[in-house]
Amino acid sequence: MHQNPHQAFLHAYEPLHSAFIRYCSTICYGIMDAEDLAHETILITLERYDDIREKEKLLGYMIAVANNVIRNKRRRLKFRGYLDEEAFKRLETKAPGPEVALDIHYLYQALRKLPEKQREAIILFEINGFSIKEISDMQGSSISATKTRLSRGRQKLKSLMEEKVSDRLVEAYITFLFTLTLECL
Amino acid sequence: MKHTLPLPETFSAISNLPLEVSYQQVEQWVARIPPGGAGLAFRSAFWRRWWIGGAGILAIVGVSLICGYYFARDREVPHQTLELLPELPPLNLPPEAPRQAAVVPQTRIPPPLNPVPSDAGIAGVDIRSFLPDPVPDLEKGGFEGFPGEAAPVDPVPLQEPFGRKFPFVEPMAHRDPEAWGLPEGWLTQGCCLAHYETGLTHRFSYEGHHAAYIRSKDSTAKGHVSLVHRIPAGVFAGEKVRLSARIMGYDLTQAAGLTLVAKNKRKTKVLARGRIDWPLPDATGDGWYAISMEWEVPNRAKYLEYGAFLEGGGYVFVDQVYLERVGDTPGQAPCACPGVQGTDFEILP
Numbered sequence: 001m002h003q004n005p006h007q008a009f010l011h012a013y014e015p016l017h018s019a020f021i022r023y024c025s026t027i028c029y030g031i032m033d034a035e036d037l038a039h040e041t042i043l044i045t046l047e048r049y050d051d052i053r054e055k056e057k058l059l060g061y062m063i064a065v066a067n068n069v070i071r072n073k074r075r076r077l078k079f080r081g082y083l084d085e086e087a088f089k090r091l092e093t094k095a096p097g098p099e100v101a102l103d104i105h106y107l108y109q110a111l112r113k114l115p116e117k118q119r120e121a122i123i124l125f126e127i128n129g130f131s132i133k134e135i136s137d138m139q140g141s142s143i144s145a146t147k148t149r150l151s152r153g154r155q156k157l158k159s160l161m162e163e164k165v166s167d168r169l170v171e172a173y174i175t176f177l178f179t180l181t182l183e184c185l
Numbered sequence: 186m187k188h189t190l191p192l193p194e195t196f197s198a199i200s201n202l203p204l205e206v207s208y209q210q211v212e213q214w215v216a217r218i219p220p221g222g223a224g225l226a227f228r229s230a231f232w233r234r235w236w237i238g239g240a241g242i243l244a245i246v247g248v249s250l251i252c253g254y255y256f257a258r259d260r261e262v263p264h265q266t267l268e269l270l271p272e273l274p275p276l277n278l279p280p281e282a283p284r285q286a287a288v289v290p291q292t293r294i295p296p297p298l299n300p301v302p303s304d305a306g307i308a309g310v311d312i313r314s315f316l317p318d319p320v321p322d323l324e325k326g327g328f329e330g331f332p333g334e335a336a337p338v339d340p341v342p343l344q345e346p347f348g349r350k351f352p353f354v355e356p357m358a359h360r361d362p363e364a365w366g367l368p369e370g371w372l373t374q375g376c377c378l379a380h381y382e383t384g385l386t387h388r389f390s391y392e393g394h395h396a397a398y399i400r401s402k403d404s405t406a407k408g409h410v411s412l413v414h415r416i417p418a419g420v421f422a423g424e425k426v427r428l429s430a431r432i433m434g435y436d437l438t439q440a441a442g443l444t445l446v447a448k449n450k451r452k453t454k455v456l457a458r459g460r461i462d463w464p465l466p467d468a469t470g471d472g473w474y475a476i477s478m479e480w481e482v483p484n485r486a487k488y489l490e491y492g493a494f495l496e497g498g499g500y501v502f503v504d505q506v507y508l509e510r511v512g513d514t515p516g517q518a519p520c521a522c523p524g525v526q527g528t529d530f531e532i533l534p
Contacts, residue, residue: 006215006216006218009215010211010212010215013211014208017204017208017211018204021204021205021206022199022200022202022204024205024206025202025204025205026199033205034205034206035205035206035210038205038206038211039214042211042214042215043214043218046215046218094202094203095198095202096198096201100195100198103194103195103198104195104198104199104202107192107195107196107199126193126196127196127199127200128200129200154192157192158192161192
């Protein structure tokens with residue numbers, strides 16, 4: 001039994017750290033720094049840690065807090081626009097190659113267009129590797145509902161990505177023509 | 186041919202990205218937080234409540250100010266420039282014209298035993314000795330009549346509900362104008378009425394035998410009383426009118442003069458107010474002053490109230506109060522035509 005609530009929190013948080021940070025990195029792309037989001041979420045969670053009844057659902061609680069923080073941030077960014085360029089520069093330094101970074105960039109942008117529950121389910125399932133049962137526990141819904149969310153999310157993601165790819169092809173074709181014209185001149 | 190991104194590969198690439206925040210970093214964050222609070226998040230949560238409370242208070246104050254502004258705007262009253270005429274222009278009143286006066290039992294007003302000549306002035310004379318004695322104690326049951334007379338029966342409340350402007354409204358049941366010898370339609374209204382007394386006196390008059398008066402029972406009285414005649418605005422609405430009277434003051438501590446008020450249909454909202462103060466420096470009672478004011482009556486006015494007022498302590502006597510339209514043809518009697526209103530407070534047998 002941990003006397004200090006900070007130690008108790010850290011003890012419960014340690015196995016969830018990787019999944020939580022990956023979730024934060026995914027949802028905050030172009031909106032705010034993952035570090036800021038994680039910091040703010042941890043502070044809020046720590047403030048109310050004693051009030052959390054089911055400590056085993058800590059990750060679900062922190063994800064909900066992070067979603068609220070992001071929602072507030074997006075509401076403010078509505079008048080300023082997203083910070084995609086800065087985020088992409090940072091992503092390029094971490095990704096194995098520029099093509100992969102570009103793919104991840106487009107995937108993040110497409111994820112941003114999904115409904116909140118679908119996005120959450122996709123990230124937890126595809127990126128963090130949680131099972132459908134765990135996701136349904138976290139989201140407080142049934143297994144079939146989670147499956148439906150995943151299925152619809154994937155379909156929508158595919159259609160969004162196809163649009164992105166066709167845009168990319170058009171861009172590449174125009175760039176090629178422009179370069180060819182310059183060389184001819 | 187459709188081109189699609191390799192979704193599973195992209196997802197796995199995301200999973201293999203290095204973490205942006207290490208666990209040690211989180212440990213440092215948690216270690217920095219004092220046990221009693223969690224830094225900015227706590228403080229912001231704490232201050233957020235105060236901000237919400239402050240914003241709520243500000244909203245309430247703002248709404249109150251806006252409501253007060255609109256309320257005060259409706260009650261906005263233009264002030265009239267003071268004017269003290271050296272001599273009142275003569276009113277063409279034919280002697281045979283019928284007078285506007287109430288039928289008052291002669292027993293209420295004792296006949297003048299020793300009237301003071303109006304042109305003699307009252308300098309150096311204690312005016313209080315000429316007034317009915319003893320002064321009716323209004324707080325102990327109202328007017329009890331002159332010595333040897335019965336009290337007035339069945340008093341009628343004539344005081345209008347004036348509570349919005351004057352918070353201390355007193356019933357005027359004991360101030361039946363007939364009991365005090367005032368003509369019909371004349372009202373006494375104002376604030377702290379228990380400290381004042383209005384009526385007719387035969388001791389002073391400009392011409393004739395009677396004049397109306399307002400007096401404070403105590404020289405330190407702080408209220409204000411007006412003795413006014415309320416009439417339907419009628420032909421005066423939208424016209425320029427002249428209110429004229431003879432007025433005399435004594436022992437005034439604040440102000441006395443003529444008042445002219447236009448009211449709406451419910452007689453509650455003052456649409457405009459004209460007022461002329463009696464000159465305060467000359468408070469020794471040199472005699473009667475001719476005083477007059479001209480004023481535009483608003484079109485919306487439904488009722489007019491004209492008469493005299495007294496603020497603070499002292500005595501004020503008023504006689505020959507007339508309200509007429511400016512530019513009316515001369516020769517019209519006060520009550521024979523609708524263009525002239527007024528009275529000289531003479532009691533007709």
